[in-house]
Amino acid sequence: xxxxxxxxxxxxxxxxxxHYGHLKPVEALANLIGLAKVIIMPNNVPxxxxxxxxxxxxxxxxxxxxxxxxxxxxxxxxxxxxxAPSYTASTLKAWREEQGPDAPLAFIIGQxxxxxxxxxxxxxxxxxxxxxxxxxxxxxxxxxxQARHQRWLERHLTHTPEALHHxxxxxxxxxxxxxxxxxxxxxxxxxENGEPCDDLLPDAVLDYINxxxxxx
Ligand code: ATP
Numbered sequence: 001x002x003x004x005x006x007x008x009x010x011x012x013x014x015x016x017x018x019h020y021g022h023l024k025p026v027e028a029l030a031n032l033i034g035l036a037k038v039i040i041m042p043n044n045v046p047x048x049x050x051x052x053x054x055x056x057x058x059x060x061x062x063x064x065x066x067x068x069x070x071x072x073x074x075x076x077x078x079x080x081x082x083x084a085p086s087y088t089a090s091t092l093k094a095w096r097e098e099q100g101p102d103a104p105l106a107f108i109i110g111q112x113x114x115x116x117x118x119x120x121x122x123x124x125x126x127x128x129x130x131x132x133x134x135x136x137x138x139x140x141x142x143x144x145x146q147a148r149h150q151r152w153l154e155r156h157l158t159h160t161p162e163a164l165h166h167x168x169x170x171x172x173x174x175x176x177x178x179x180x181x182x183x184x185x186x187x188x189x190x191x192e193n194g195e196p197c198d199d200l201l202p203d204a205v206l207d208y209i210n211x212x213x214x215x216x
Pocket of ligand 1 (some may be wrong): 012135185
């Protein structure tokens with residue numbers, strides 16, 4: 001009998017720091033479409049982009065604290081370990097090579113990232129290797145700025161999560177996840193101004209930020 005492959009999903013980002021706007025939509029997504037595991041992959045930020053305020057080790061430590069009591073998530077340190085920036089397209093290509101041609105693989109992004117997605121290096125090749133699952137995020141339209149990018153989106157769009165499970169790659173799914181008006185920049189700004197952040201991120205992460213004197 002043919003082996004049944006389960007859909008695996010990877011969620012990348014800077015996580016400076018990780019917050020509920022990352023964790024809660026993805027947990028809701030997992031329930032909506034049936035995901036047993038989500039791999040969080042913190043990135044290395046290219047030198048020409050604003051650098052994270054927390055070091056790689058601190059971003060990793062915060063993620064470990066955030067997922068300690070969230071069994072859905074595991075951490076993949078490959079980009080951090082490489083200690084040099086890597087393009088998402090190449091990371092996902094390597095992941096595909098590891099998993100074989102038939103494994104259903106997905107990359108999760110927020111709605112804001114979908115809008116900038118066509119600026120990503122080799123963005124069109126990403127769908128050769130994975131699906132793209134988009135979580136809702138308040139404040140961003142669901143329409144691409146350029147007509148050709150909107151056509152690209154519509155060409156790959158699926159309205160049925162089953163397609164993500166049955167095909168190895170190539171589909172874009174706009175998931176109806178709950179909205180969270182939280183961003184890492186909002187948290188950094190609030191901490192800098194000495195304002196409370198209790199409902200925005202897990203207590204253990206906030207305690208760590210305070211212990212380390214981060215974002216002051
Ligand atoms: P910053 O404010 O520093 O730009 P951020 O909060 O957007 O950071 P990132 O680490 O850059 O966090 O995001 C990682 C991924 O999580 C991206 O795909 C982003 O779109 C998504 N994401 C972040 N916050 C939310 C949110 N509130 N709702 C849905 N998706 C989100």
